[in-house]
Amino acid sequence: MAYNYPPKKLSVYLSDDAGSVLTFYGLWEASHFAKCWLPFCKRYNVEPRSPAAYFSKSCDLRDARDSTEWASMKNLYEEMADRIDSMVMLGKIPEELRVNKGFSEWSSGMTSRNHPPIVQILIDGRDQGSIDKDGNALPTLVYMAREKRPQHHHHFKAGALNALIRASSEISNSPVILNMDCDMYSNNSESIRQASCFFLDEEKGHDIGFVQYPQVFDNISKNDLYGNSLNVISQIGLKYDCAVEDVITGLLIHCRGWKSVFINPPRKAFLGVAPTTLAESLVQYKRWSEGHFQIFLSKYCPLILGRGKIKLGLQMGYCIFCFWAPNSLPTLYYLVIPSLCLLKGISLFPEITSPWFVPFAFVTIGKHVYGLVESLRCGSTMAGWWNSQRMWILRGTTSFLYGVIATMLKLLGFSKMGFTITAKVSDGDASKRYEKEVMEFGSSSSMFVIIASIAMLNLFCLMRGLQRLVVDGGFMGLEPLFIQILLCGLIVAIHLPIYEALFIRKDKGSLPLSVTFLSLGFAMLASMLTIV
Ligand SMILES: O=c1ccn([C@@H]2O[C@H](COP(=O)(O)OP(=O)(O)O[C@H]3O[C@H](CO)[C@@H](O)[C@H](O)[C@H]3O)[C@@H](O)[C@H]2O)c(=O)[nH]1
Numbered sequence: 001m002a003y004n005y006p007p008k009k010l011s012v013y014l015s016d017d018a019g020s021v022l023t024f025y026g027l028w029e030a031s032h033f034a035k036c037w038l039p040f041c042k043r044y045n046v047e048p049r050s051p052a053a054y055f056s057k058s059c060d061l062r063d064a065r066d067s068t069e070w071a072s073m074k075n076l077y078e079e080m081a082d083r084i085d086s087m088v089m090l091g092k093i094p095e096e097l098r099v100n101k102g103f104s105e106w107s108s109g110m111t112s113r114n115h116p117p118i119v120q121i122l123i124d125g126r127d128q129g130s131i132d133k134d135g136n137a138l139p140t141l142v143y144m145a146r147e148k149r150p151q152h153h154h155h156f157k158a159g160a161l162n163a164l165i166r167a168s169s170e171i172s173n174s175p176v177i178l179n180m181d182c183d184m185y186s187n188n189s190e191s192i193r194q195a196s197c198f199f200l201d202e203e204k205g206h207d208i209g210f211v212q213y214p215q216v217f218d219n220i221s222k223n224d225l226y227g228n229s230l231n232v233i234s235q236i237g238l239k240y241d242c243a244v245e246d247v248i249t250g251l252l253i254h255c256r257g258w259k260s261v262f263i264n265p266p267r268k269a270f271l272g273v274a275p276t277t278l279a280e281s282l283v284q285y286k287r288w289s290e291g292h293f294q295i296f297l298s299k300y301c302p303l304i305l306g307r308g309k310i311k312l313g314l315q316m317g318y319c320i321f322c323f324w325a326p327n328s329l330p331t332l333y334y335l336v337i338p339s340l341c342l343l344k345g346i347s348l349f350p351e352i353t354s355p356w357f358v359p360f361a362f363v364t365i366g367k368h369v370y371g372l373v374e375s376l377r378c379g380s381t382m383a384g385w386w387n388s389q390r391m392w393i394l395r396g397t398t399s400f401l402y403g404v405i406a407t408m409l410k411l412l413g414f415s416k417m418g419f420t421i422t423a424k425v426s427d428g429d430a431s432k433r434y435e436k437e438v439m440e441f442g443s444s445s446s447m448f449v450i451i452a453s454i455a456m457l458n459l460f461c462l463m464r465g466l467q468r469l470v471v472d473g474g475f476m477g478l479e480p481l482f483i484q485i486l487l488c489g490l491i492v493a494i495h496l497p498i499y500e501a502l503f504i505r506k507d508k509g510s511l512p513l514s515v516t517f518l519s520l521g522f523a524m525l526a527s528m529l530t531i532v
């Protein structure tokens with residue numbers, strides 16, 4: 001609402017897919033708060049204009065007169081936040097609030113999966129009386145919960161967005177839509193004007209289908225422990241039946257001949273909350289890899305749909321993501337088979353002195369050096385790069401594998417699509433560990449057993465490899481196994497935080513004892529079977 005944009009031309013919609021009266025209450029409070037907050041923002045050119053983000057950073061108003069106003073504004077905000085928090089704690093709204101317009105829409109028996117449609121215009125911009133405390137016009141503010149019934153598929157985010165577009169066409173019918181997820185906030189009050197420039201461009205504006213900003217996270221630890229700064233694409237979501245509705249919609253828009261713009265201004269437009277536990281991050285990647293693989297196997301396959309419509313480079317660009325899920329199979333192979341063969345003394349790779357060693361070395365070293373240089377140039381650190389390598393391996397053996405399995409089950413008709421929503425908050429202790437970059441495993445998951453078993457297995461194999469080195473006498477005798485020892489050593493090195501969580505750490509964010517026992521069991525079984 002506080003964007004630097006004519007309020008008459010701006011309408012804000014909040015889609016509450018759970019249809020909760022508490023969310024409505026929050027928005028109702030915000031509609032009152034806006035009457036003071038908007039003038040304050042304009043007077044002092046406040047940035048960012050999300051009050052939560054603004055007040056969590058230090059004060060930048062200097063003179064004394066301003067600072068009293070600043071303090072009273074902060075007070076007003078905190079009082080509102082407290083009221084909302086206590087209502088959430090209570091789990092319901094007090095009866096006396098029900099006299100206000102809108103609240104009577106809720107009745108007992110309504111749940112997040114079973115509720116009638118609710119549309120409430122909290123501030124109507126068309127109404128002359130909708131003004132802030134300085135007498136300036138306010139933008140329209142609408143709450144909407146689309147109808148949901150257990151017997152009808154609701155199509156997740158894409159369904160919610162489509163319902164929103166239909167409703168908004170009756171209320172404001174704007175030619176341009178800005179979509180922002182509930183776990184993001186605006187960090188730049190100029191973004192709407194910035195993006196409009198592309199649509200309004202006299203020469204190229206007619207071809208522009210959408211403008212996208214990169215997905216940037218506010219809570220990324222310095223070395224990006226979960227490898228999250230990946231730029232997920234656009235915010236236009238419409239196409240059903242796919243967990244990555246934004247990607248498929250973007251692809252369709254491109255295939256219909258529209259161009260898109262990617263802008264990454266120095267002052268970030270939007271900041272969001274990234275998952276802060278390994279479990280959440282892995283689940284999110286499972287959904288993404290599954291969605292992309294599904295696209296590849298459907299009629300929307302970028303290579304088929306895009307043929308002759310979009311450039312080969314763009315088709316391939318889409319495909320990289322489509323191959324995330326199937327990539328789990330070679331990843332698993334490289335993490336397990338060479339190490340098991342090392343255990344048994346079978347050589348799989350050419351010797352270092354053989355000419356066949358050169359292509360192996362070239363591809364492996366080339367790929368990783370290129371990746372390292374690229375990420376350093378994008379402002380990452382060495383440790384950040386190493387962490388992201390670890391994340392790719394962990395995702396490969398869990399998220400992507402689960403993505404393949406889920407896609408197959410769906411193709412065979414055994415299961416339906418799901419959308420596991422990413423958690424939006426984390427508890428205090430966990431955030432402290434996150435800041436210190438200690439891996440937070442989060443809620444127990446079968447994925448951890450896979451990760452830990454691979455880690456344990458490689459530790460066994462490495463010990464056996466090193467033992468051979470000593471017993472079988474010297475380095476040269478082991479030359480045929482050299483690459484496998486090296487690979488196994490690297491796998492162990494990248495899994496160091498896993499061993500730490502299995503055996504050393506005692507905090508709540510670490511791995512449970514059951515995972516330690518299960519993984520030890522599986523790793524021993526695998527090595528035993530190999531030796532026999
Ligand atoms: O049934 C649903 C599920 C999700 N959402 C909304 O969809 C958005 C994204 O959900 P979130 O749980 O935050 O998932 P993420 O993995 O963080 O989302 C990423 O991945 C999605 C595709 O999987 C993209 O649509 C998002 O833009 C991108 O940020 C949020 O605003 C949700 O409120 C709904 O409205 N209804």
Ligand SMILES: [Mn+2]
Nearest residue numbers: 181183273422
């Ligand atoms: Mn999200």
